[in-house]
Amino acid sequence: xxxxMDDRGGAGPEIGRTLGVGDTHTLDVPLRWxxxxxxxxxxxxxxxxxxxxxxxQILYGAGLKLPxxxxxxxxxxxxxxxxxxxxxxxxxxxxxxGRIGRSSLEFELILDKVGDASGAYARGRNVLVWMDxxxxxxxxxxxxxxxxxxxxxxxxx
Numbered sequence: 233x234x235x236x237m238d239d240r241g242g243a244g245p246e247i248g249r250t251l252g253v254g255d256t257h258t259l260d261v262p263l264r265w266x267x268x269x270x271x272x273x274x275x276x277x278x279x280x281x282x283x284x285x286x287x288x289q290i291l292y293g294a295g296l297k298l299p300x301x302x303x304x305x306x307x308x309x310x311x312x313x314x315x316x317x318x319x320x321x322x323x324x325x326x327x328x329x330g331r332i333g334r335s336s337l338e339f340e341l342i343l344d345k346v347g348d349a350s351g352a353y354a355r356g357r358n359v360l361v362w363m364d365x366x367x368x369x370x371x372x373x374x375x376x377x378x379x380x381x382x383x384x385x386x387x388x389x
Contacts, residue, residue: 249379249382249383249387250375250378250379250382251329251332251337251378251379251381251382251385252329252332252382252387252388253329253330253331253332253388254328254329254387254388254389255328255329255382255385255386255387255388256326256327256328256329256385256386256388257286257290257326257327257384257385257386258324258325258326258327258386259285259286259289259324259325260322260323260324260325260346261282261285261286261322261323261325262320262321262322262323263317263319263320263321263322263323264319265319265320267319268318268319271316272318272319273316273317273318274316274317274318274319276311276313279311279313279317279343279354279356280309280311282323282325282343283309283311283325283341283343283356283358285325286325286327286341287306287327287339287358287360290327290381290384290385291304293384294377294380294381294383294384295380296377296380300365301364301365301366302362302363302364302365302371303362303363303365304337304360304361304362304363305360305361305363306358306359306360307336307359307360307361308357308358308359309356309357309358310356310357311341311354311355311356312354312355312356313353313354314351314352314353314354314355315353316353317343317345317353317354321345321346322345322346322347323343323344323345323346323353324342324343324344324345324346325341325342325343326341326342326343326344327339327340327341327358327385328340328341328342329385329388330357332373332378334370334372334373335361335362335363335370335371335372335373336359336360336361336362336370337359337360337361337373337381338357338358338359339357339358339359339360340355340356340357341354341355341356341357341358342354342355342356343355343356362374362377
């Protein structure tokens, strides 16, 4: 399997413990002025872009890239908009592993404003599925991939 080499020539993090339910990953992403709509709120489509950036940082941080034959696909994405984000700000995107299935991983997402302890601005849910691209079928998550993902998530506790 050629799925663990990243485009920088590295092999990703060392495989340690495997990914577990409750594990978390956080990423702070600065907002850009142009991300706002006419009401000075973050455009609702950008919440999904923030989730996407954090998800890609997870995959690339684990040393994964999208090969030609196997990889992760986004099977579901949803977002509940709780209150508007406004520029200037940085958004903390937190992925929490909610469920690990045979071929799927479910993440609960929280989007908070960095430095604002008053609560979430949005909540989301993403489901990733490990796919055989050639046969267009889901496959079990490889143990090596779950180990690499476990190395970039903070253990539950």
